[in-house]
Amino acid sequence: IPVDPFDLVIFGGTGDLARRKILPALFRRFCAGQMEEGTRIIGAARSQMDDVEYRAFVAEALLEFNSGHSGCEPGTIKRFQKTLSYVTLDARGEEGWDALAAKMHPGRVRAFYFSVGPSLFSDLAQRLHQYGMADHDARIVVEKPFGRDLATAQALNRSLAEHFDESQIYRIDHYLGKETVQNLMALRFGNMLFEPLWNSRYVDHIQITVAETVGVGGRGEYYDRAGAMRDMVQNHLMQLLCLIAMEPPAKFDPDAVRDEKLKVIRALGEVGRDDLVRGQYLADHEKPGYLEHVENPDSITESFIAMKLNVINWRWAGTPFYLRTGKRLSDRASEIAVVFKEAPHNIFTEDTGRHRNILTIRLQPNEGIDLDVTIKEPGPGGMRLVDVPLDMTFSEALGPDADDAADAYERLIMDVVRGNQTLFMRGDEVEAAWAWTDPIIASWEARGDKPIPYATGSFGPEDALALLHRSGRKWREIR
Ligand code: NAD
Incomplete structure (x- = not known):
């Protein structure tokens, strides 16, 4: 069942997890016809890149990590690339944040995938708030590790809760x-x-x-x-x-x-x-x-x-x-x-x-x-x-x-878009x-x-x- 067009930002969009799992998962949902035209996937990371370079980067990742999956025509990568754009951004600085905010479509589901090291989770949450992107349409997806003990997990929960309601936080465990x-x-x-x-x-x-x-x-x-x-x-x-x-x-x-x-x-x-x-x-x-x-x-x-x-x-x-x-x-x-x-x-x-x-x-x-x-x-x-x-x-x-x-990441990312937290911690x-x-x-x-x-x-x-x-x-x- 197709879902309404949404905006998905992948912080760490040039990283290992994005290349191996997140982008191939999104591509397969695209091939399955689940993404309505107008959906926007935005890579955001520190590397200097423009949209054209990011699209080429993603195509390369798909060729490497999506081979062997049926259902995706060769030409589909080109159509998928049109959904992609890129913002150079520093989680701990001001660079890039205005540009990211300008890309958001008001009134749409907006998902932010934190595919960066855990030390940046709090910074990202705070910046999203500061730049006006943490409203009720926003959801954040947080990767493991979620803390290294009770004290650090509690601190992380507290810092996310400053800007997001529990119903907006998706702690992912791909199992x-x-x-x-x-x-x-x-x-x-x-x-x-x-x-x-x-x-x-x-x-x-x-x-x-x-x-x-x-x-x-x-x-x-x-x-x-x-x-x-x-x-x-x-x-x-x-x-x-x-x-x-x-x-x-x-x-x-x-x-x-x-x-x-x-x-x-x-x-x-x-x-x-x-x-x-x-x-x-x-x-x-x-x-x-x-x-x-x-x-x-x-x-x-x-x-x-x-x-x-x-x-x-x-x-x-x-x-x-x-x-x-x-x-x-x-x-x-x-x-x-x-x-x-x-x-x-x-x-x-x-x-x-x-x-x-x-x-x-x-x-x-x-x-x-x-x-x-x-x-x-x-x-x-x-x-x-x-x-x-x-x-x-x-x-x-x-x-x-x-x-x-659908593999685990496909299912879980679409659950985020649909707002279903059952499979998240x-x-x-x-x-x-x-x-x-x-x-x-x-x-x-x-x-x-x-x-x-x-x-x-x-x-x-x-x-x-x-x-x-x-x-x-x-x-x-x-x-
Ligand atoms: P990675 O080092 O390959 O990628 C990190 C990404 O974060 C890069 O895109 C980099 O540009 C970006 N980044 C780093 N500092 C930044 C900053 N200050 N501002 C903006 N962007 C910045 O890491 P990864 O392997 O992709 O892992 C990402 C997260 O996912 C980590 O929390 C990791 O624990 C978790 N994770 C990874 C895997 C995996 O298989 N790689 C599996 C499970 C969980």
Whole structure:
């Protein structure tokens, strides 16, 4: 459904995120016919450029990062370029701001995407106000990281709130824009089948894995100050956990959903020393290790973390949640596995195996959901049981277009334009997540804990396996 023409300003419009994600996402929505003629996309950054140069810059980014996507004719880039313009501007100076204000169309939805370092967020909000662009038609989109602890997140929330109402602030977490993540809500709250079983009586435990094969790459300086806990757990894994653990909201509206997520974060228990494993990747024969990457031989920042945590409420008491995420692991895969309990009694005496239903929600690769069910092993061999997956890979179940479905950034940017905050984090959610994270980090810092080295291409330190083994469980093999 096309949306009314809007003005979108990308602060940091020449940066890495703009080139790789934001501009290709906008282009694909343009190709899909969702942008009415007259929509204006304005790059704003420090580099000296004019409109013609920016259009060429964007075309190059599209060729590099949009290849392989069907639905976009070669000529479409030219039409898309007409929507683009550029303003040279300094978030901390006066240059360029009058020119930007002059480009705004009164009465239109106006979105400002803060794709710059977080130290500039407050400056941008203040300048938008100063130059008369922060009225009720304005929305701001704020990238991660949203603070590095509770105090900095609160300060940031306060400074944005000076000029913008909470209903105008879109804190983006692109995990929430993924098709499967939203499908998780459809699965839970659109079916009768799962919700009655979705509690500690029937669910043995839950695993959330976000595994990357890449190292810290060019982000070494930032990453070494953050680590996996701040970079991944406090935001992405926490959001996934919330969607799994939350109570059904009364309706699918932004505050109803976010109220329920907030309750989950507030119900999280402390994580003790024995329930936490931190790791750091080693060099292999080809690639440098973490310490070389961040150029800090004394670094004790973790590039891997695994933990057991508890959601202490009526629904989940007794069902642990296991989280793990890390870099330079053997596979790139993100998934949530809901592992159900075994049947209480085995009537098939010929079968001595252990069988469990496992609902797996795959975020990447091959977005989809599958459910392991136990059936009779085919053939004349008696009543032996075997677990087989009921597979629902979206691209197979929904046809070839499903793979082309809007990616997370496309969906989220259009949600901003439509004014739907359901898939964005509210200020109090972010603060609650930091309030849970801070003491965990503080206690390992106070103890001076060092991360355990692990081999590139492994699945993190052995101790992460023991986290489950000691209660007779094991991590699912990532397929
Ligand atoms: P980048 O360094 O590639 O780009 C920064 C942009 O900000 C450039 O366009 C630069 O011109 C502009 N800029 C810098 N100082 C400025 C100033 N004083 N006034 C105006 N513009 C200024 O950074 P990036 O990787 O694109 O990241 C942008 C934001 O997105 C950061 O907050 C980052 O943490 C976040 N983020 C990035 C990624 C990613 O994949 N790159 C992923 C998630 C979040």
